[in-house]
Amino acid sequence: RVSIALFTADLRLHDNPALHAALMDAERVVPLFVADTGIRRAGFAVPNRAAFLADSLADLDASLRARGGRLVVRTGDVVEETCRVAAETGAEVVHIAAGVSRYAVRREDRLRTELGNDGRRLRLHDASVTAVPPGALTPGGKDHFAVFTPYFRRWENFSVRDVLPAPGAVPVPQVRSAGIPRAESLTPTGPGSDQGPVSPGLPAGGESEARRRLRAWLAGPLAEYEDRGDDLAADATSRLSPYLHFGCLSATELLHRARAHGGPGARAFVRQLAWRDFHHQVLAARPDAAHRDYRPRNDRWRGDGEEIRAWKEGRTGYPVVDAAMRQLRYEGWMPNRARLLAASFLTKTLYVDWRVGARHFLDLLVDGDLVNNQLNWQWAAGTGTDTRPGRVLNPLVQARRFDPRGEYVRRWLPELGGLGAEVHRLSGLPEAARAELDYPPPIVDLTEATARFRRARGLD
Ligand code: FAD
Numbered sequence: 398r399v400s401i402a403l404f405t406a407d408l409r410l411h412d413n414p415a416l417h418a419a420l421m422d423a424e425r426v427v428p429l430f431v432a433d434t435g436i437r438r439a440g441f442a443v444p445n446r447a448a449f450l451a452d453s454l455a456d457l458d459a460s461l462r463a464r465g466g467r468l469v470v471r472t473g474d475v476v477e478e479t480c481r482v483a484a485e486t487g488a489e490v491v492h493i494a495a496g497v498s499r500y501a502v503r504r505e506d507r508l509r510t511e512l513g514n515d516g517r518r519l520r521l522h523d524a525s526v527t528a529v530p531p532g533a534l535t536p537g538g539k540d541h542f543a544v545f546t547p548y549f550r551r552w553e554n555f556s557v558r559d560v561l562p563a564p565g566a567v568p569v570p571q572v573r574s575a576g577i578p579r580a581e582s583l584t585p586t587g588p589g590s591d592q593g594p595v596s597p598g599l600p601a602g603g604e605s606e607a608r609r610r611l612r613a614w615l616a617g618p619l620a621e622y623e624d625r626g627d628d629l630a631a632d633a634t635s636r637l638s639p640y641l642h643f644g645c646l647s648a649t650e651l652l653h654r655a656r657a658h659g660g661p662g663a664r665a666f667v668r669q670l671a672w673r674d675f676h677h678q679v680l681a682a683r684p685d686a687a688h689r690d691y692r693p694r695n696d697r698w699r700g701d702g703e704e705i706r707a708w709k710e711g712r713t714g715y716p717v718v719d720a721a722m723r724q725l726r727y728e729g730w731m732p733n734r735a736r737l738l739a740a741s742f743l744t745k746t747l748y749v750d751w752r753v754g755a756r757h758f759l760d761l762l763v764d765g766d767l768v769n770n771q772l773n774w775q776w777a778a779g780t781g782t783d784t785r786p787g788r789v790l791n792p793l794v795q796a797r798r799f800d801p802r803g804e805y806v807r808r809w810l811p812e813l814g815g816l817g818a819e820v821h822r823l824s825g826l827p828e829a830a831r832a833e834l835d836y837p838p839p840i841v842d843l844t845e846a847t848a849r850f851r852r853a854r855g856l857d
Pocket of ligand 1: 398406430626634635636638639641642666669670672673674676730731733736737740758762764766767769770771772774777
């Protein structure tokens with residue numbers, strides 16, 4: 398008997414219910430990945446995520462080879478290719494992790510029908526994209542939680558299934574494979590695909606790297622996460638988000654491991670994992686919130702092209718915002734605090750539509766995904782689930798609080814490298830010293846900008 402384990406956003410051997418079930422079900426298993434032309438056409442396959450994906454596939458293949466198997470890779474429409482491999486190998490069942498996006502659900506429907514036409518079956522498994530599945534917790538009479546704190550209270554008491562071990566051996570039948578794709582072949586080509594290069598500081602993808610980082614994280618920095626997680630210069634967050642995004646780690650395992658660790662650092666970290674699940678259950682119930690305001694505020698957003706360009710390029714004249722935006726370009730990643738203040742600056746201070754910023758983030762973030770990106774943007778813009786939608790983060794106050802010595806700013810803005818803590822108070826420098834800096838003046842006055850936002854939202 399042969400079955401197929403179709404990998405999608407679960408590029409790992411540890412704690413992989415679909416792979417586990419395939420191995421229990423059959424003597425030989427085809428571990429299959431289809432480089433899906435449908436996803437590439439949808440504009441999500443940007444260079445940073447394509448490079449991370451290529452690493453993750455190569456690592457998965459190496460781990461399978463160490464167990465006597467290998468990863469079978471095909472390119473094309475995921476449903477057609479899976480049916481083709483099923484016919485070639487005589488596989489009766491295809492095992493797949495249940496997806497949470499609309500695209501994934503459509504893919505499952507099509508697979509079920511097409512495989513069924515040939516007398517084959519599709520079996521869905523817990524994907525552990527989230528630790529607690531969307532829809533598992535609901536407030537009385539409603540289909541999702543709109544406020545985080547009550548959700549978190551219920552979420553904390555939800556018991557998560559046990560973690561599955563990685564398989565010892567994976568016997569694969571004879572089957573043709575296209576081989577591990579290169580990153581470029583995973584991005585769309587042709588007109589309109591001018592997506593820029595891979596960020597030079599991009600992290601390496603793959604389950605092995607994820608597990609190495611997880612071990613290091615649990616062994617040390619996690620204990621201090623509560624105190625240092627927001628400290629921009631300390632770089633003291635886990636940086637596990639891209640590994641969760643591609644399923645190189647399961648959210649279930651991460652939650653188990655953090656809970657077992659215990660202590661205030663682990664508790665604060667677990668709370669962040671709950672935010673991820675919270676956003677997933679919002680978007681599952683309100684898929685339109687990926688593109689439309691979750692709570693419409695009748696905004697008449699501004700569209701100043703020059704200001705938007707300055708924000709994207711990190712030359713707004715507000716050092717902490719510019720440092721954040723340059724880190725994004727260089728690493729394809731930024732810590733949550735940097736994302737928050739960059740997003741607040743664009744949507745509230747410049748009063749530009751959150752969708753403009755969300756698109757830019759999705760073009761660069763290695764962990765970029767519709768759920769967390771769009772809903773965090775809406776949170777920052779005050780059109781989402783923030784219970785204080787009118788507050789405006791002041792980038793100077795934020796900078797002094799989360800980068801008190803200016804180290805983060807100096808790391809990303811070498812043109813300010815000669816300054817000390819006054820890096821956050823450029824307006825206080827003598828005129829001659831300010832003029833000598835190769836750094837632009839602020840593109841907006843904070844007091845006027847905040848007043849503009851508050852007027853527009855009818856808050857005054
Ligand atoms: P840690 O601080 O170590 O946290 C652990 C994990 O908790 C993270 O890996 C992440 O999975 C989860 N988490 C932490 N904060 C949040 C949050 N606010 N919302 C949801 N999950 C969270 N996260 C993404 O994974 N993809 C995105 O596209 C994304 N876009 C964002 C856009 C904006 C404007 C903002 C404000 C936040 C966004 N986030 C996104 C959430 C968060 O910033 C990142 O998950 C986090 O910075 C990743 O770094 P880390 O792994 O070191 O996090």
